[in-house]
Amino acid sequence: MRKDVLNYLELIKDEIGLLNKSELARRLNCDPRTIERYINDTNTESRKPREIKSKIDDFKEKIIDKVDTLGSNSMSIFKYIQEKGYDGGYHTVNNFIKNYKNEQIKRVTMRFDKSLGLQAKVDCNETLTMINSEGETFNINIFLILLGYSRLRYIKLTTDKTQKTLLQCLIESFKYFEGVPKEIIIDNIPSVIDRHKTTFENVTIHKNFENFSKNAGFEVITCNPYRAEIKEKTSTLDKLTKRLNLYNKEFDTFDDLNNIVTKFNDEINNEISEVTYEIPVIRYLKEKGHLNPLPPIDILL
Structure with a gap:
């Protein structure tokens, strides 16, 4: 999203009808179609990025459960969730498990206590x-x-x-x-x-x-x-x-x-x-x- 274009159009909103879109595009170094889209779509600024759902999302809880309680490796979990309906790739599973483990290690707060006899x-x-x-x-x-x-x-x-x-x-x-x-x-x-x-x-x-x-x-x-x-x-x-x-x-x-x-x-x-x-x-x-x-x-x- 071109914030500079949005800001400029907001400043001259009362004069937009009088200006040529090609001239505006030249001033802002963009395509005239961009100017037209931003003028016509009043909700452009508040638009949120489209949420893309990953194939692994529905299986994350099962994966974490197997990693935490069984210490299962990526390949065994991949085969397991395939049987449960997962149709994505192995690398997606492997990368998720690696990232999860790294995050958990960072979050570990329990320390090996050095108190006497504890x-x-x-x-x-x-x-x-x-x-x-x-x-x-x-x-x-x-x-x-x-x-x-x-x-x-x-x-x-x-x-x-x-x-x-x-x-x-x-x-x-x-x-x-x-x-x-x-x-x-x-x-x-x-x-x-x-x-x-x-x-x-x-x-x-x-x-x-x-x-x-x-x-x-x-x-x-x-x-x-x-x-x-x-x-x-x-x-x-x-x-x-x-x-x-x-x-x-x-x-x-x-x-x-x-x-x-x-x-x-x-x-x-x-x-x-x-x-x-x-x-x-x-x-x-x-x-x-x-x-x-x-x-x-x-x-x-």
Whole structure:
């Protein structure tokens, strides 16, 4: 819309009938038809742009639901909504999901609290493949829990992501910490979240995991898988992966790998933290007394 044309015509509105449209067009450097359209259409200035509805609009709520509650990728969601009647392209879906995730990360306000004994963050999504000295392949998962105040870590390798394995890792971490943090932040993973009962508005924790958390004395805080990452957690996993890769095709058993991890765990807890600029095992001495007491192990099993 040419605002300058509208403004000029408004100034000379009482003389428009006396002026030649071609002359007006020459003065305003536009087509005479533009002058005629603006003179004849008295509502030009108040006209709103035509709203164009995208093919994806009717499916946005379903897409967000699948991304938030299931962590589904773009292709699986594209195939899913095609079955529901979507007839647009894959790139439209992929771009919408990328933009949505980026926007959510910007809007994240929940921080990893550094209060004494309050929070810990669990990560068990990292996986890698290792081959031993005899050519046997091991598909390995890394369990990591990080205390918020001291930045003390407990790391263990597992061979599956079942709920039973996750609970066992948590019990071992509580023994290592000699206490239980009051809150544990964990991703929306299948061993924690009941997918059948979880909706877009409400996340439902598996009954077994909920009972475990109550008996252990911690509150579960779930978060989306695309949350902004905690700096130290990411760097720890990166360092560990590089350390383990050095032993690819040289180790014999799974226990050999866990021995490497145990040694790495001790080293990383005695190095200066990137966040606190202090050594985790020293800060832990102050945090230890603020953790909830370690419950009897038999009630957790």
